[in-house]
Amino acid sequence: YFPLFFGSRKFDSVFEVMEKEKRDKARKGASFFAWTGFNLLFASFATLFVYLEPVAAGSGIPEVKCYLNGINIPRIVRFQTLACKALGVLFSVSAALPVGKEGPMIHSGSVIAAALAQGTRSIAAFGHDFRILEFRSDPEKRDFVACGASAGVAAAFGAPIGGVLFALEEGASFWSTGLTWRAFFCGMITIYTLYVVRNSENLWGTAASTKMFSFGEFTSFEDGKFNFSVWELLLFILLGCLGGLAGATFNGMNRRLTLLRNRWVSSKGARSLEVLAVTLLCSVVTYVIPCLWPKCTKRPTVQVTWTQQEKAIVEELVQFHCRDGEYNEVASLFFTDSDTAIRQLFHFREVGNFNEDVQTFSSLAIATFYVPYTILACITYGIAVPSGLFVPSLLSGAALGRLVGHLLHRLDAQSGTFADSGTYALVGAAAGLGGMARMTISLTVILLEATGNVQNLLPLMLALMAARWVGNVFNHGLYDIHIRLKRLPYLEEDVPHVAAERAATAAQIMSPEPRVLPPLVRVGEVYDMLRSNRHECFPVVSSLEDRQLAGTVLRRTLCMTLFHRAFAPPGEDPESRPDLKTRALSPLLSSAIFERAYPRYPKVEELKISETDRQCWLDLRPYTDTAPFTVQDCASVQRTYVIFRTLGLRHLVVVDAANRVMGIITRKDLDEPTLEERLAWLLDDYEIESYQHEAHPSTMARFGL
Numbered sequence: 035y036f037p038l039f040f041g042s043r044k045f046d047s048v049f050e051v052m053e054k055e056k057r058d059k060a061r062k063g064a065s066f067f068a069w070t071g072f073n074l075l076f077a078s079f080a081t082l083f084v085y086l087e088p089v090a091a092g093s094g095i096p097e098v099k100c101y102l103n104g105i106n107i108p109r110i111v112r113f114q115t116l117a118c119k120a121l122g123v124l125f126s127v128s129a130a131l132p133v134g135k136e137g138p139m140i141h142s143g144s145v146i147a148a149a150l151a152q153g154t155r156s157i158a159a160f161g162h163d164f165r166i167l168e169f170r171s172d173p174e175k176r177d178f179v180a181c182g183a184s185a186g187v188a189a190a191f192g193a194p195i196g197g198v199l200f201a202l203e204e205g206a207s208f209w210s211t212g213l214t215w216r217a218f219f220c221g222m223i224t225i226y227t228l229y230v231v232r233n234s235e236n237l238w239g240t241a242a243s244t245k246m247f248s249f250g251e252f253t254s255f256e257d258g259k260f261n262f263s264v265w266e267l268l269l270f271i272l273l274g275c276l277g278g279l280a281g282a283t284f285n286g287m288n289r290r291l292t293l294l295r296n297r298w299v300s301s302k303g304a305r306s307l308e309v310l311a312v313t314l315l316c317s318v319v320t321y322v323i324p325c326l327w328p329k330c331t332k333r334p335t336v337q338v339t340w341t342q343q344e345k346a347i348v349e350e351l352v353q354f355h356c357r358d359g360e361y362n363e364v365a366s367l368f369f370t371d372s373d374t375a376i377r378q379l380f381h382f383r384e385v386g387n388f389n390e391d392v393q394t395f396s397s398l399a400i401a402t403f404y405v406p407y408t409i410l411a412c413i414t415y416g417i418a419v420p421s422g423l424f425v426p427s428l429l430s431g432a433a434l435g436r437l438v439g440h441l442l443h444r445l446d447a448q449s450g451t452f453a454d455s456g457t458y459a460l461v462g463a464a465a466g467l468g469g470m471a472r473m474t475i476s477l478t479v480i481l482l483e484a485t486g487n488v489q490n491l492l493p494l495m496l497a498l499m500a501a502r503w504v505g506n507v508f509n510h511g512l513y514d515i516h517i518r519l520k521r522l523p524y525l526e527e528d529v530p531h532v533a534a535e536r537a538a539t540a541a542q543i544m545s546p547e548p549r550v551l552p553p554l555v556r557v558g559e560v561y562d563m564l565r566s567n568r569h570e571c572f573p574v575v576s577s578l579e580d581r582q583l584a585g586t587v588l589r590r591t592l593c594m595t596l597f598h599r600a601f602a603p604p605g606e607d608p609e610s611r612p613d614l615k616t617r618a619l620s621p622l623l624s625s626a627i628f629e630r631a632y633p634r635y636p637k638v639e640e641l642k643i644s645e646t647d648r649q650c651w652l653d654l655r656p657y658t659d660t661a662p663f664t665v666q667d668c669a670s671v672q673r674t675y676v677i678f679r680t681l682g683l684r685h686l687v688v689v690d691a692a693n694r695v696m697g698i699i700t701r702k703d704l705d706e707p708t709l710e711e712r713l714a715w716l717l718d719d720y721e722i723e724s725y726q727h728e729a730h731p732s733t734m735a736r737f738g739l
Contacts, residue, residue, distance in 0.1 A: 037135065040128035041371050044072040052355065069130075070317040076129035077313035080419040081306045083122035088302070090118035092415075093422040094141025095204070096513045100522045101144075102180055103207040104682055104701065107522075111148035111179065119145070123420040130316055132411035132429075134372065137422025140186035140200075147182025147220075151175040171632070173682070177213050180206040184217040185224045187480065190424075192228070194221025196480030203476045204513070207527070208682055250343055250377045252460070252487040260489045262453035270493040273438055273458065274465045274500030277431055280408070281469020281501060282508035287412045289515050295416055296519070305418035312417050316410050323406060324365035327399070330356035331363055347381055350374050363399035367433070368407070372425045379432040379459045394455070397440050404433040415512075423512065427467040435462015460490060461497045468501035472511035523705040525679045530706040533671040536713050540674045541667035543704070543712050544688045544697030550575045553584065553655050554608060554619060557601050558648030560592055564638040571685035573695045574658045581694045583687060585658035590635040591628075595652060596643065597636040598623055604649035619653035664689050667696045671713075675704055 051068045054060035084091045089109045097110045109115055123138040151174060183205045187197030198217045202209055252261075262270075299308050334348055352369045354362035367375045382394055411426040439458030446452065464481055468474065478494050509515065517524045549563055550573045563572075570589045576582045595601065602608070602620040611619075664687045665674050678686050678699065688697040702708060 036124045037127040038371075040076065040124065044069075044076075044128065045370070047072070049353075056355075066321050069321055070314065073130045073313050073317045074310060076125040077131065077309055077419065080122045080126035080129060081309040081417075083118040083125075084418040084420065085302055085306055087112075087114050087118040088418070089115050090122055090420055091418045092420070092516075093137025094119065094144075094420075095137050095422075096516045096520070096522075098141055098144045098179065098183055099205060099513060100517060100524050102176055102183075102205050103524050104176075104684065105522055105524065111145045113145070113149060116142055116145040116149075119420050123422075126419040126421050129313055129419075130320055131313060131414050131419065131421065132316065132372075132407060132426045133414060133419070133421035133423075134425030135422060136187075136190040136424040138420045139190045139422075140183050143182040143184075143186030143189065144179045145182070147178040147180075147185070148175055151178035173208075175633070176206075176208070177216065180213060181217045181220040185220040187476075188221040188224040189228065191480050191484050192225065193480040193483035194218070194225050196476055196483050197221045197224075199476035199479050200473075204471070204473060207525075249460075249481075249484045250381050251341070252380070252456070252485045252490065261457045262493065266453055267493065267496060269438075269442070269452075270461050271496050271500045273435060273461055274468070274497030275504045276438070277434065277462060277465020277497065278469040278501035278504030279508075280430075280434060280466065281427075281472075281512075282505045284408065284412055284470055285505070285509050285512045285515055288415055288512060289509070289519065291413065292416050292516065292519050302418075309417050309419055312414055316414070319406050319410060320368040323402065324352075324354055324362050324368055327362055327364040327402070330360040331396075333359055333361055343381060347378055350378065363395050364402050367395070367399075367403040372429050376425070376429050376432055376463070379429075379436045380456045380463075382456070395436065395440070397437060397444065400433050400437040400440065404430060404437060407433070416516075423470060424467065427470045428463040431466015431469075432459040432463040434466060435459040438462065457490070457493070460485065461493050464494045465497045465501045468498040469505045470512050472502045472505055472514075474498045474502055518707075521707075523701040523708075525675075525701055525704060527679065529672050529675045530709055532706060532709045532713055533675055536671075538671045538713050539667065540665050540669045540671065540688050540699065541696060543671055543674075543709060544667075544699050545703060546697045548573060548695065548698040550578065550581060550695055551587065551654060552576075552578055553653070553658070555652055555654065556648065557596065557643060557650045557652050560652055561596065561638070561641065561643045561648065564589065564592060564596075564641075571698070573662075573687055573698065574654055575695060583662075583664065583689055583693050583695050585660040586662040586685065586687065587654050587658050591657045593636045593638060593641065594623060594628060594631065595620075595657065596641050598627065599647070600652075601647075602651040602653065604646065605651070608651055618656050619651055622656055662687055665699070666690070671709070674699065678704055 048065050048069045051060055051065040055062060055065055087109070089097070089107075089112075094110075097107050101107055101110055119138050120142050123133075123135050126133050127135050180201045184194075184197035184201040187200045188194040191197075195218075198214065198221055201217050202214075206213065295308075299305055333351060336345055336348065350366075350370065351361035352365040353360065354365035354369060356362050362369075366378060379395075407426075408430045411423070411430060415421060415423055415426075436455050436459040439452065439455030442452045442458070443455065452458075460481070464477060468477055471477075474495075478491070478498055481494055482488060482491060505511070510518070514524075549567065549569060551560070551563075553574060553576070571586050572589070572592075573583055574585045574587055576584050600621045600623050608614060608619055662685075663677070663681060663683055665677060667688050667690050674686065677683070678701070684700065686699040687695060688699060690696050703712075
């Protein structure tokens with residue numbers, strides 16, 4: 035509602051100034067300054083919210099994808115992030131920037147789901163405390179975030195099934211049958227809520243459109259027949275290849291721009307100034323190019339057989355500086371909101387046997403729009419405003435598909451050989467977004483649900499697969515590119531090629547000689563160790579001399595025990611006590627205390643340890659995981675990666691044949707750049723051949739020969 039409200043007020047004000055310019059009641063160029071002023075004002079508000087919460091920048095999809103992979107990104111699912119993201123995207127969309135609101139909606143849905151997962155609500159009844167809605171663990175919270183992403187897609191496109199498939203294809207790294215029906219349930223409730231809210235004005239009578247972003251109605255021109263011929267499926271495949279090539283070019287250009295931004299535009303102030311500069315550039319381009327368009331086109335004559343949708347499209351054509359009864363073709367695409375431009379490209383029909391009085395966008399007008407808009411979208415993605423790329427990719431792809439359809443109709447002199455240009459625009463939109471994000475099954479279902487026409491199923495499938503294959507020849511999807519640029523240790527399902535092609539072991543990629551703790555340790559030693567590093571897991575060994583693994587203890591557990599002072603008084607070494615094998619030395623913390631603290635556990639900086647406390651004893655045995663996941667030091671990197679990724683681990687202890695702790699592996703040790711760095715010694719063919727003949731010493735030590 036608010037982007038439409040802000041946009042309508044902006045366009046009405048600018049068009050009013052244009053009318054005054056025509057009547058010489060305003061100076062020439064006043065409409066340009068009004069247009070630029072509105073855009074700079076909205077962009078200033080958008081970047082202000084990102085200044086308050088930097089994580090709110092961008093679409094949030096790469097961050098949510100990493101969170102679902104097991105990476106704990108600070109503040110990514112906080113309420114402050116939700117507020118800044120939701121409010122900032124209202125202004126960024128209204129600022130004439132080539133951005134969309136669908137990506138931020140997915141992130142917003144994930145934050146809401148995370149808040150529901152970690153929140154507790156207690157009521158007192160009959161003297162008892164009943165806990166309602168308590169999900170206090172990382173796996174449960176991760177499943178909630180996946181369901182929230184699914185609900186965000188359902189709210190953005192009115193596509194609940196597409197939302198489930200999006201969470202499966204692009205979101206969750208760990209899927210289950212239970213998560214499937216939970217995501218489906220979230221999508222169902224989302225659509226139900228939209229039905230209730232959108233139809234409250236007519237007292238919940240006949241349901242209106244539930245889509246926040248509407249593609250309009252796609253219908254056949256002849257009953258019982260498709261809009262395309264079977265042989266045109268080859269053309270749709272070629273259009274998909276063209277979309278994949280355009281997407282790969284877009285991703286490559288944006289990657290280079292992001293590298294430059296990371297190098298030269300790093301401070302908050304510089305990023306805010308960049309937003310204003312990009313907004314000024316977009317305002318100049320979207321105003322000047324329509325002014326340079328040399329001709330005005332007569333508005334189409336309304337036909338009796340036209341649908342209400344087609345009549346509305348004609349009314350939405352932008353007059354700009356043309357006379358009454360005429361419109362500016364380029365301004366009708368530039369000088370309007372993205373939703374309207376997409377509907378015009380989809381439904382402003384052009385077929386060979388249609389009435390000659392009906393005009394359409396010329397090939398030159400579409401090309402004049404497509405090239406600058408795509409470049410502006412590439413420049414804009416990555417600036418410090420909440421922004422998505424779904425709508426810009428759909429719009430640029432629709433322009434490309436419309437241009438192809440228009441040229442085909444010119445080729446056959448409009449004799450009706452090819453499908454209408456709207457069908458090519460729809461396939462082109464799918465190819466454009468698929469070439470950028472490399473989505474297939476989820477995008478197919480989203481577009482089918484958004485259009486409500488199943489006849490386009492096969493063209494969409496062919497175009498999306500072609501776009502994915504062609505794009506993957508050159509680079510990765512844009513979200514994966516930004517994950518790598520941020521150096522986030524995202525673990526793909528498949529083993530990296532550098533590990534699969536080289537014979538290496540876990541001992542060669544682990545972090546050697548990790549910090550270990552004995553079962554009984556003084557508080558001062560634990561406190562000093564926590565202060566000296568940021569590790570999240572520590573092996574517990576039977577003794578510091580033999581380093582035989584007894585289990586693992588988490589950092590948050592140590593901080594909780596010190597925070598609640600759950601340690602024994604100072605004294606001599608308690609190992610000589612006769613009851614030590616049956617009783618804990620220090621007081622025990624119940625699991626309820628840990629659950630109430632989740633997810634904000636005490637930090638070591640918050641601990642206050644006196645000199646007397648440093649001499650106290652801490653018994654780690656009750657808090658130790660005595661059956662941690664381990665891997666032998668001679669295990670292959672492929673097996674280590676599969677164990678770590680499949681089980682969703684955060685730490686994997688490496689032991690030798692005698693169960694002695696040799697090292698520890700985290701996800702940072704298994705991401706592709708780190709593996710390439712640590713396995714660089716295997717590049718030489720001679721070393722590989724020599725290594726294959728000489729077995730690892732740990733392997734040989736297991737045999738008593």
